[in-house]
Amino acid sequence: MKSPNTDARKVILIVEDEPDVVRLLAFHLQRAGYRVAHASDGLTAINQAFDHKPDLVLLDLMLPKLHGLEVCRLLKQSPVSRNIPIIMVTALTGLDDKLKGFGCGADDYVTKPFEIRELLARIAQHLQASEARSSRA
Ligand code: CA
Numbered sequence: 001m002k003s004p005n006t007d008a009r010k011v012i013l014i015v016e017d018e019p020d021v022v023r024l025l026a027f028h029l030q031r032a033g034y035r036v037a038h039a040s041d042g043l044t045a046i047n048q049a050f051d052h053k054p055d056l057v058l059l060d061l062m063l064p065k066l067h068g069l070e071v072c073r074l075l076k077q078s079p080v081s082r083n084i085p086i087i088m089v090t091a092l093t094g095l096d097d098k099l100k101g102f103g104c105g106a107d108d109y110v111t112k113p114f115e116i117r118e119l120l121a122r123i124a125q126h127l128q129a130s131e132a133r134s135s136r137a
Contacts, residue, residue, distance in 0.1 A: 010127055013037045013054035015045040015071065016089070017063055021112075025058065025089075028116045034123075042066025046074055049081045056127055058119075059106070061090040061097070069104050076105030083134065085126035089114060 012029050016022045017040045026036045037054055039045040041064040049057060057075065061068035068088065075081040087108040088101045101109050108122055 007035065009033060009035045010055040011035045011037055011052065012123065013039065013045070013048055013052070013057045015039045015042070015057060015063065015068070016060040017041060018060075021060075024116075028120065029123075032120050040064070042068065042071045045071050049075055049084060050078070053081070054084060055130070056123060057084055057086045058123075059086050059088050061088060061101075069100055072101070072106050073104040083130060085130050087119075087122060087126065089119070 012034045014022055014025050014029075014036060016025065016038070022038055022040070026038070029036050037048055037052060039048045043065045045057070045059070045063070046066070048054070059068050059072060063071070068090065072086055072088070075084065075086060082105075085107040086105070087110060088106045089110050089112065090097070090101075091112040098109050107126055110119055110122065
């Protein structure tokens with residue numbers, strides 16, 4: 001069970017090592033009413049997801065210390081984090097990478113440069129779906 005939290009805003013964990021992209025994402029997410037957490041490498045991402053259980057993870061693939069695909073696989077393997085929706089955000093546009101992303105359990109996949117309104121729409125959709133899942137459980 002979640003601990004009582006007076007702040008009802010959803011928390012989005014941005015996993016990204018490029019400061020410019022982090023700033024851009026954080027700006028738009030906060031403006032859309034989300035709280036933002038950030039990890040700049042794969043290991044920190046795992047720890048943050050386990051400790052703080054964000055409502056959704058935006059996951060870059062090319063990360064220091066641990067590749068995004070490994071991060072995704074580990075998060076989706078653990079009962080602690082497997083229900084957190086993961087949207088991969090990456091410059092890799094090849095079909096192989098996309099398929100690998102889905103193969104490791106990612107819920108969605110957005111390629112850079114992304115359209116921020118599309119990304120926000122996808123985030124809202126996944127948050128809604130995961131809320132529906134957890135209220136049925
Ligand atoms: Ca990167």
